[in-house]
Amino acid sequence: MKRELERAELPGEHEARERAWSALSEAFARRERVPWPRRHRRQLVVAAAAAAVVAAALSPPGLAVLGSLRDAIGRERVVGVRPAHRELIRLPAPGRLLVESRPGTWVVQAGGSRRLLGPYRQASWSPHGLFLAAVRPFELLAIDPKGAVRWSKPRKQQLRWPRWSFEGYRIAYLSDATLRVITGDGASDRGFGNADPRVAPAWRPGTHEVAWAASARVVQVAAADARRLRWRAATIGPVAALSWSDDGRLLLVAERTRLAVYSADGRLEETIALPRGSTLAAAAFRPGTHEVARLVRAGGRSRIVATDANGRSRTLFAAAGRLEGLTWSPDGEWLLASWPAADEWLFVHDASPARLVAVTAISRQFDPGARAPAFPTVGGWCCSPPAG
Amino acid sequence: MAVGGRTPADGPLRGARSYSRRAVASSGREERAWVRGAQAGSAEAFEALFHAHWSRAHRAAYLVVHDAAAAEDIAQEAFLAAIRNLDRFDRRRPFGPWLHRIVVNRAIDWARARSLRAEVGDGGVEPAADPAQAQVSEELVGRLASLSPEHRAVVVLRYLLEYTPGEIAALLELPRGTVNSRLRRALDALKELG
Secondary structure (H helix, E strand, O other): OHHHHHHOOOOOHHHHHHHHHHHHHHHHHHOOOOOHHHHOHHHHHHHHHHHHHHHHHHOOHHHHHHHHHHHHOOOOOOOOOOOOOOOOOOOOOOOEEEEEEOOEEEEEOOOOOEEEEEOOEEEEEOOOOOOEEEEEOOEEEEEOOOOOEEEEEEOOOOEEEEEEOOOOOEEEEEEOOEEEEEEOOOOOEEEEEEOOOOOOOEEOOOOOEEEEEEEOOEEEEEEOOOOEEEEEEEOOOOEEEEEEOOOOOEEEEEEOOEEEEEEOOOOEEEEEEOOOOOEEEEEEEOOOOOOEEEEEEEOOEEEEEEEOOOOOEEEEEEEEOOOEEEEEOOOOOEEEEEEHHHOEEEEEEOOOOOEEEEEEOHHHHHOOOOOOOOOOEEEEEEOOOOOO | OOOOOOOHHHOOOOOOOOOOHHHOOOOHHHHHHHHHHHHOOOHHHHHHHHHHHHHHHHHHHHHHHOOHHHHHHHHHHHHHHHHHOHHHOOOOOOHHHHHHHHHHHHHHHHHHHHHHOOOOOOOOOOOOOHHHHOOOOOHHHHHHHOOOHHHHHHHHHHHHOOOOHHHHHHHHOOOHHHHHHHHHHHHHHHHHHO
């Protein structure tokens, strides 16, 4: 039987070997070595614990040794209560944040605890926050919020922007300059044509329709299962970002100098042109509404402006400086913007008057141990975990 | 998607220290040197590991899933898991059984999932390797395809990769009796179909 099994012809065996070697040798060359302390974490923890017990028992300076050992083995620091906003003690609203920094992707719990999941990039939540889709340079991965890889797909192309469909059965992602859709279990993987690699695709909630920038100035929406183009629209400026309202009725297209809102069937419903000299840095629908928040920069200042469904605008926050990113909390009460120059996150409560919670030293918290820590980006603020 | 309840990061099975010599593709000393070299970043050492193990891993996956594209993916993913966990790999353990465990468990998961994936339409899927699959005419392979994935897996582990029933039990985390009964049933079914 062995001979027969060994003689069975494998379709495309030679080509498969060539392809595999090409992808795997690339992956091997790019692999990130696990640092020595992590490889020997268990031994270090045992040694550190033993040393700490002895030191702590012998003298008061032993307590200091305990602290330094804790730092040396990379365990989370104990966060003090004061000064209140030197550390991210807790999020001002329920949910979990996804953060990308130089070491990789982090999950921040509502209580402020942080977990580095691994060296993943451009991660995004699955609809209920049970999984994350992320990429490494030549690999697409589905991981759980504890960092365990559920599956991964090596690819020869540069992968970007994995985004999960509403019920978790599809992931849209960019492979070089092509949009692809893979099933949530990683099995079927289909190409959908050209894509601007700078712009993340966006699933229409409640459907398997996906919107993406087919080129710098063209937005397309296709039914992924039927592989049918539903509509396309040309924009005035380069597309910077796409996002759907939670009810799936409106698509927000952020360009550099204007916002365009399309209906689900491709009709241009509304445009918001920015004043001359202003640029749009970010925009997002408030969860559960058609209200749009936008971050606008002009003359060295940044403003966060909210426009309701009736077109009335109000400024929520303004500062002299360059703010980046705009992320709504899942309950639609708070907005998170980044202020890299001040090394701060700003949580803006959309109330009257607006409240502000600033947290400083963000870089150090997400790039610990680095001499010049880099400022992280926020990848999403997700739903609370489902009950049970 | 889960790999038999264990993850590649767990490394080689602790309870299975000794494997059939034939189940291990290369000599133990040589393989340990390759693993050590790969851990130190040697592309040549990794290439040696790849060439020593790819064919059997790929073939094993194919004989369980009977889908050329999936078998390629599964074998690639197993190697990718190996790369990812290389630094944590225990060099005292053989590499092959660890890789085969990942391959076979993933192949079983894939084959099970295929039967459940009603939401994925087949229309319009890239043609993958369908035309070439027609070339697979071996009678035994055809008969093997009619078995369940679990039965195919024990046949492949026993007769292609040449593990003993005890080793298969350890690889699949099954009682030895279950492995023996699956083997018996699989062989009976293959005879009947023949």
